[in-house]
Amino acid sequence: MASVILFLTVTGLFFGLVSAGVADNQIDTFGKQSDGSCDLPDTLLKEIQGYQPIVKKIVDKIVNGEYAGRTWDSLAELVDTFGARVAGSEQLEKTIDYVIDKMQADGLENVHTENASVPHWVRGYESAELVKPFRKNLPLLGLGSSIGTPRGGIIAEVLAVESFKEFETIPAEQVQGKIVVFSPAWESYGRTVVYRSQAASVASRKGAVAALVRSITPFSIGSPHTGQQHYQDDVKKIPVACITVEDAQMLLRKYRRGDKMEIHLEMEDRPMEPVVSRNTIGELVGTTFTNTSVVVVSGHLDSWDVGVGAMDDGGGAVISWKALTYLKAMGLRPRRTIRAILWTGEEEGLYGGAAYKDAHKTQEQKEFNFFFESDIGTFEPRGLDFVGNADAECIFREIVKLMAPLNATEFETPTDGGPDISHWTSRGFPGASLLNKNEKYFWFHHSAGDTMAVEDPKNLDKCVALWAAAAYVVADLSVSMPKDVMP
Amino acid sequence: MASVILFLTVTGLFFGLVSAGVADNQIDTFGKQSDGSCDLPDTLLKEIQGYQPIVKKIVDKIVNGEYAGRTWDSLAELVDTFGARVAGSEQLEKTIDYVIDKMQADGLENVHTENASVPHWVRGYESAELVKPFRKNLPLLGLGSSIGTPRGGIIAEVLAVESFKEFETIPAEQVQGKIVVFSPAWESYGRTVVYRSQAASVASRKGAVAALVRSITPFSIGSPHTGQQHYQDDVKKIPVACITVEDAQMLLRKYRRGDKMEIHLEMEDRPMEPVVSRNTIGELVGTTFTNTSVVVVSGHLDSWDVGVGAMDDGGGAVISWKALTYLKAMGLRPRRTIRAILWTGEEEGLYGGAAYKDAHKTQEQKEFNFFFESDIGTFEPRGLDFVGNADAECIFREIVKLMAPLNATEFETPTDGGPDISHWTSRGFPGASLLNKNEKYFWFHHSAGDTMAVEDPKNLDKCVALWAAAAYVVADLSVSMPKDVMP
Numbered sequence: 001m002a003s004v005i006l007f008l009t010v011t012g013l014f015f016g017l018v019s020a021g022v023a024d025n026q027i028d029t030f031g032k033q034s035d036g037s038c039d040l041p042d043t044l045l046k047e048i049q050g051y052q053p054i055v056k057k058i059v060d061k062i063v064n065g066e067y068a069g070r071t072w073d074s075l076a077e078l079v080d081t082f083g084a085r086v087a088g089s090e091q092l093e094k095t096i097d098y099v100i101d102k103m104q105a106d107g108l109e110n111v112h113t114e115n116a117s118v119p120h121w122v123r124g125y126e127s128a129e130l131v132k133p134f135r136k137n138l139p140l141l142g143l144g145s146s147i148g149t150p151r152g153g154i155i156a157e158v159l160a161v162e163s164f165k166e167f168e169t170i171p172a173e174q175v176q177g178k179i180v181v182f183s184p185a186w187e188s189y190g191r192t193v194v195y196r197s198q199a200a201s202v203a204s205r206k207g208a209v210a211a212l213v214r215s216i217t218p219f220s221i222g223s224p225h226t227g228q229q230h231y232q233d234d235v236k237k238i239p240v241a242c243i244t245v246e247d248a249q250m251l252l253r254k255y256r257r258g259d260k261m262e263i264h265l266e267m268e269d270r271p272m273e274p275v276v277s278r279n280t281i282g283e284l285v286g287t288t289f290t291n292t293s294v295v296v297v298s299g300h301l302d303s304w305d306v307g308v309g310a311m312d313d314g315g316g317a318v319i320s321w322k323a324l325t326y327l328k329a330m331g332l333r334p335r336r337t338i339r340a341i342l343w344t345g346e347e348e349g350l351y352g353g354a355a356y357k358d359a360h361k362t363q364e365q366k367e368f369n370f371f372f373e374s375d376i377g378t379f380e381p382r383g384l385d386f387v388g389n390a391d392a393e394c395i396f397r398e399i400v401k402l403m404a405p406l407n408a409t410e411f412e413t414p415t416d417g418g419p420d421i422s423h424w425t426s427r428g429f430p431g432a433s434l435l436n437k438n439e440k441y442f443w444f445h446h447s448a449g450d451t452m453a454v455e456d457p458k459n460l461d462k463c464v465a466l467w468a469a470a471a472y473v474v475a476d477l478s479v480s481m482p483k484d485v486m487p
Numbered sequence: 488m489a490s491v492i493l494f495l496t497v498t499g500l501f502f503g504l505v506s507a508g509v510a511d512n513q514i515d516t517f518g519k520q521s522d523g524s525c526d527l528p529d530t531l532l533k534e535i536q537g538y539q540p541i542v543k544k545i546v547d548k549i550v551n552g553e554y555a556g557r558t559w560d561s562l563a564e565l566v567d568t569f570g571a572r573v574a575g576s577e578q579l580e581k582t583i584d585y586v587i588d589k590m591q592a593d594g595l596e597n598v599h600t601e602n603a604s605v606p607h608w609v610r611g612y613e614s615a616e617l618v619k620p621f622r623k624n625l626p627l628l629g630l631g632s633s634i635g636t637p638r639g640g641i642i643a644e645v646l647a648v649e650s651f652k653e654f655e656t657i658p659a660e661q662v663q664g665k666i667v668v669f670s671p672a673w674e675s676y677g678r679t680v681v682y683r684s685q686a687a688s689v690a691s692r693k694g695a696v697a698a699l700v701r702s703i704t705p706f707s708i709g710s711p712h713t714g715q716q717h718y719q720d721d722v723k724k725i726p727v728a729c730i731t732v733e734d735a736q737m738l739l740r741k742y743r744r745g746d747k748m749e750i751h752l753e754m755e756d757r758p759m760e761p762v763v764s765r766n767t768i769g770e771l772v773g774t775t776f777t778n779t780s781v782v783v784v785s786g787h788l789d790s791w792d793v794g795v796g797a798m799d800d801g802g803g804a805v806i807s808w809k810a811l812t813y814l815k816a817m818g819l820r821p822r823r824t825i826r827a828i829l830w831t832g833e834e835e836g837l838y839g840g841a842a843y844k845d846a847h848k849t850q851e852q853k854e855f856n857f858f859f860e861s862d863i864g865t866f867e868p869r870g871l872d873f874v875g876n877a878d879a880e881c882i883f884r885e886i887v888k889l890m891a892p893l894n895a896t897e898f899e900t901p902t903d904g905g906p907d908i909s910h911w912t913s914r915g916f917p918g919a920s921l922l923n924k925n926e927k928y929f930w931f932h933h934s935a936g937d938t939m940a941v942e943d944p945k946n947l948d949k950c951v952a953l954w955a956a957a958a959y960v961v962a963d964l965s966v967s968m969p970k971d972v973m974p
Contacts, residue, residue: 080741083623091621134578136570139935221708222794222935246938250795253939254567307709308737448626448709451733452740 024293024336024369024480038394047478048398054332055469059405062465063458067326071464072457074102075318079308079452086305087345088120088275095301096280099321099342106325108282108340116355118277118345121145123305124268128212128243130251131155132262140212140241141226141306141447142269143196144348147237149210153266154179156209160248160255164195164202175206179263181255182211183248186218189442193227200240201232210265211240214248217442222246225447226304228348239267277302279352280342284324286475288335293369295338295475297323297467298420300346300375307450311441315378315455315463316434317342323468334476336369343420346375353420364424370474370481371431373418377438378455378463383410384470388430391482396432399473406462406469410435428485432470434463511780511823511856511967525881534965535885541819542956546892549952550945554813558951559944561589562805566795566939573792574832575607575762582788583767586808586829593812595769595827603842605764605832608632610792611755615699615730617738618642619749627699627728628713628793628934629756630683631835634724636697640753641666643696647735647742651682651689662693666750668742669698670735673705676929680714687727688719697752698727701735704929709733712934713791715835726754764789766839767829771811773962775822780856782825782962784810784954787833787862787907794937798928802865802942802950803921804829810955821963823856830907833862840907851911857961857968858918860905864925865942865950870897871957875917878969883919886960893949893956897922915972919957921950 061067078095085092096113103111121144128138142148159174160181161167167180180203184195195213203211215225224242231237243251254261280301286293299316303309320340327338345351360367383403386396393413400411418425418433425431436459444450474481548554565582572579583600590598608631615625629635646661647668648654654667667690671682682700690698702712711729718724730738741748767788773780786803790796807827814825832838847854870890873883880900887898905912905920912918923946931937961968 076740077744080737080744080746081620083621133568134570220936220940221710221930222938223708223710244935246794246936246940249940250567250938253563257564257567259567307733443708448731449707449733451709451737453707453733453736 024289025478038397040394040398044395044479045398048395048402048473051402051473054472055402056405058330058332058469058472059465061330062326062468063461068461069457071318071322071460072455074322075310075314075455075460076452078318079310079314083308084305085301085303085309087118087277087302087348087351088122088272089305092277092302092344096278096344099280099301103282103321107328108324109285111282113278113280114356114359115276115278116344116352117274118351119145119348120272120275121348122270122272124148124270125266126241126269127153127266128241129264130261131264133259138243138247138263139222139224140243141224142239142241142267143227143229145229145231145271146200146240146267146269147271148267148269149239149265153264154209155262155264158251158255158261158263160252162252167202170206172206175203175208178208179210179212179265180208181248181251183214183252189216192216196227196242197229200229200238201235204235204238208238210238212243213240214245215242217245217445219443220245223447223449225445226306227446239265239269241267277344277352279344279356282321282324282340284328284333284338286335286337287333290337292366293336293480294367295336295370295372295471296341296368296421297338297372297471298341298343299373300343300352300420302344302346304347304446306446307444307448309450310452311377311444311450311454312446313346313375315460316374319374319378319460319464319467322464323471326464327468327472332472334472336475338471338475346420350420350423353423357423365485368424368429371421371424371429372467372471373421373431374434374463374467375418375420376433377436377441378434378460380437380459381406381408381463381466382435382437383408383412385433385435386411386413387425387432389428389482389484392430395481396430399470402473403466403469406466408462408466429483430481434467436463511776512965525884527881527885531882531966532885535882535889535960538889538960541959542889543892545817545819545956545959546952548817549813549955550948555948556944558805558809558947559942561809562797562801562942562947563939565805566797566801570795571792572788572790572796574605574764574789574835574838575609575759576792579764579789579831583765583831586767586788590769590808594815595811596772598769600765600767601843601846602763602765603831603839604761605838606632606835607759607762608835609757609759611635611757612753613728613756614640614753615728616751617748618751620746625730625734625750626709626711627730628711629726629728629754630714630716632716632718632758633687633727633754633756634758635754635756636726636752640751641696642749642751645738645742645748645750647739649739654689659693662690662695665695666697666699666752667695668735668738670701670739676703679703683714683729684716687716687725688722691722691725695725697725699730700727701732702729704732704932706930707732710934710936712932713793714933726752726756728754764831764839766831766843769808769811769827771815771820771825773822773824774820777824779853780823780967781854782823782857782859782958783828783855783908784825784859784958785828785830785907786860787830787839789831789833791834791933793933794931794935796937797939798864798931798937798941799933800833800862802947803861806861806865806947806951806954809951810958813951814955814959819959821959823962825958825962833907837907837910840910844910852972855911855916858908858911858916859954859958860908860918861921861950861954862905862907863920864923864928865921865947866923866925867946868893868895868950868953869922869924870895870899872920872922873898873900874912874919876915876969876971879917882968883917886957889960890953890956893953895949895953916970917968921954923950
């Protein structure tokens with residue numbers, strides 16, 4: 001809750017600093033009252049409510065009409081044709097070329113790519129085996145940026161702990177030369193993922209030769225999960241991988257019983273020089289504001305190198321592209337431009353978004369009106385997760401109510417609005433993330449389970465309908481979304 | 488339903504053929520009336536109901552008392568110490584030795600093993616990779632009894648079908664030299680497992696070089712599942728493995744779109760000569776009938792070679808052993824002997840049960856009163872699944888009612904009563920299988936997901952309490968369970 005309070009305070013400080021020079025219709029301050037209620041001008045309220053028939057029409061066409069099922073088919077064709085799309089891979093660049101062709105065939109406008117430098121890390125042969133006291137294969141996935149082992153691997157004794165706190169109590173001389181297994185209990189992704197990102201650095205400081213981490217998931221069927229990790233600047237780099245929940249728990253139990261264990265770990269993973277990838281962009285150009293006040297809808301096209309990234313984030317990328325395809329096909333062109341951006345290099349640290357932010361920095365106040373991002377699943381939609389100032393919130397609350405035909409009127413706030421768009425939303429631009437019934441998201445996340453089997457055609461239809469409808473309304477409204485942008 | 492009707496008819500034919508020479512108290516015919524109701528003698532009904540305090544005491548001690556949590560700890564120690572226990576492995580034989588020692592330490596009686604010849608099949612290096620049109624690792628598990636590929640593997644074009652019916656329509660010349668992928672929709676284990684057991688034979692008849700089958704599970708997180716398969720006598724043996732649900736579906740979609748695909752398949756799996764393993768046995772000797780009218784409680788100690796077989800069937804084996812441990816510790820010794828049998832070689836085709844049946848054939852009518860088996864999970868217990876004649880059913884229905892303190896009074900019938908005990912129950916001996924909330928059983932079955940993470944301490948307590956209570960009552964009753972045994 002500390003970060004929530006901080007955010008509202010910062011927003012308050014900058015309230016009223018609506019930037020000059022925006023070639024769009026701005027409105028006077030109204031926003032939230034001291035009692036938390038909104039005081040929207042009656043004309044604006046009526047205007048928003050007036051979009052209900054258009055929203056209904058969009059939903060009808062996409063969920064029940066001629067576009068029903070097409071989004072799943074498009075996503076399936078994409079992931080079946082190219083498979084995983086990790087940053088630095090030929091498959092990602094081929095996918096980008098394919099999407100560009102398809103966007104053009106769909107009639108999207110200003111279809112193009114913009115370069116972004118992304119990390120390049122290559123998974124090689126990976127193997128972990130418990131060799132004492134009995135032999136057992138330990139399925140594993142090296143973590144993004146991890147170095148490999150020497151050829152032939154290393155064999156070392158195991159030291160297992162449940163937490164960093166427990167590890168702190170262990171003298172360095174007991175850790176020296178060991179493989180450290182971290183088997184933390186699952187709390188939430190946000191609270192547990194620190195073990196994935198920091199285990200190597202924490203273990204290395206006490207002389208460990210490698211770190212193995214319980215996969216960051218609440219549920220497992222023997223699958224390891226990958227993800228990015230970061231070496232702190234001043235530590236010796238050691239190999240790091242996630243093993244399965246089941247094996248991590250087993251190793252911890254054995255260690256606590258006093259069993260002496262050795263693991264043979266071999267990883268040919270290797271970090272390479274960064275490469276140039278591309279963000280993939282297509283538009284539905286607005287009738288009135290063609291180069292300003294753009295409404296961005298986005299997801300990332302890159303994935304990890306296991307599974308096929310149908311969920312993370314093929315679904316988010318494809319609904320962002322297809323929302324424009326269907327609006328165009330329906331002849332619905334709003335006043336402002338809607339721009340689909342399919343980010344690259346998200347998984348390694350939001351590189352596509354960062355490059356795009358830098359390239360568009362000078363004009364950003366004028367250029368951007370609102371940012372949508374879908375990167376936490378495209379299961380059955382629940383509503384939208386808003387970030388922005390109090391005035392924008394009051395408007396957006398009314399827009400979310402229009403999603404009643406999808407039974408997706410839940411409004412949540414504030415969040416960071418999604419990882420890639422946080423380059424803007426963290427500085428005061430308004431944005432929203434797709435709320436959906438993603439309770440099982442981390443079951444599949446960054447694992448071989450991230451495939452089309454996770455995606456449901458009807459749910460994808462509903463997600464793209466919500467995406468198209470919400471973006472259309474924001475882009476067509478008589479006023480631009482209020483914002484208080486920090487430099 | 489056809490098999491159900493057949494079973495009742497056969498039971499009817501043999502009704503009344505209670506064998507001579509059983510040194511136990513037999514009862515007159517009463518059993519089910521024509522309207523389906525039971526007409527148990529009032530004294531017998533009252534006698535059964537009189538066991539309620541003992542059942543409650545057993546439940547209290549095991550679920551809420553000093554034994555609470557111990558069964559999970561025992562199972563965890565077993566699987567953590569030895570890992571997977573496939574027939575023919577050193578780990579299985581070491582586990583048997585360990586259980587023998589532990590049973591003796593627990594004070595079980597007549598602790599011993601009895602030999603059984605079991606198949607020996609060894610999984611070697613296994614790899615499948617889609618090499619055209621793009622490279623993708625396809626996690627797989629060779630199926631028990633499968634041959635391997637030549638060294639270096641085979642590369643062949645893919646032909647994918649959904650069903651045997653669809654495969655029938657394809658001319659042999661189109662199958663020649665191909666790897667056939669079967670991607671059947673999940674119906675139920677019983678209806679879908681035929682693809683695992685028969686795919687190699689079906690594909691080989693049309694000249695396929697290998698068969699890959701969708702894993703037999705309704706749900707997957709990218710895990711392959713293994714299991715036994717059978718070559719028909721007159722076909723050329725070809726390698727066969729299960730791939731993940733996700734990959735099977737993907738290959739089928741690609742095939743139907745007309746994508747040309749090639750897979751590189753390498754399997755070093757090899758069938759070996761059968762070896763001698765052992766069924767593991769311990770008893771709580773009865774006060775009155777020491778060598779006759781034995782009540783068997785059982786599960787199998789062997790497992791597949793992936794995961795650690797905590798669910799299939801570590802749980803069933805350990806509750807059968809620990810039921811006796813706790814009854815003995817509580818000083819509860821029934822009139823008849825309760826015998827825990829931990830079968831070996833179940834996974835490859837019920838070899839432990841078969842050997843035991845043959846060895847005890849001559850005296851079986853006299854020797855055995857009732858067979859319990861737990862081999863479909865030890866999740867939260869629901870009740871018991873009965874097989875036997877109408878008289879036995881009437882008695883057993885009343886016994887199941889005693890399980891009210893466990894909220895496990897569901898009675899189902901008829902089934903085959905469990906795989907290993909079907910050697911007897913299919914011929915008219917009465918038996919029962921542990922009903923439990925095992926809706927997710929096949930998610931983990933024969934996969935890396937079959938581990939302690941599936942087992943819950945409280946549920947295991949409830950299962951072993953039900954096992955101990957039901958076995959005690961059957962073993963202590965004044966009358967033996969009626970049976971109509973076919974030769």
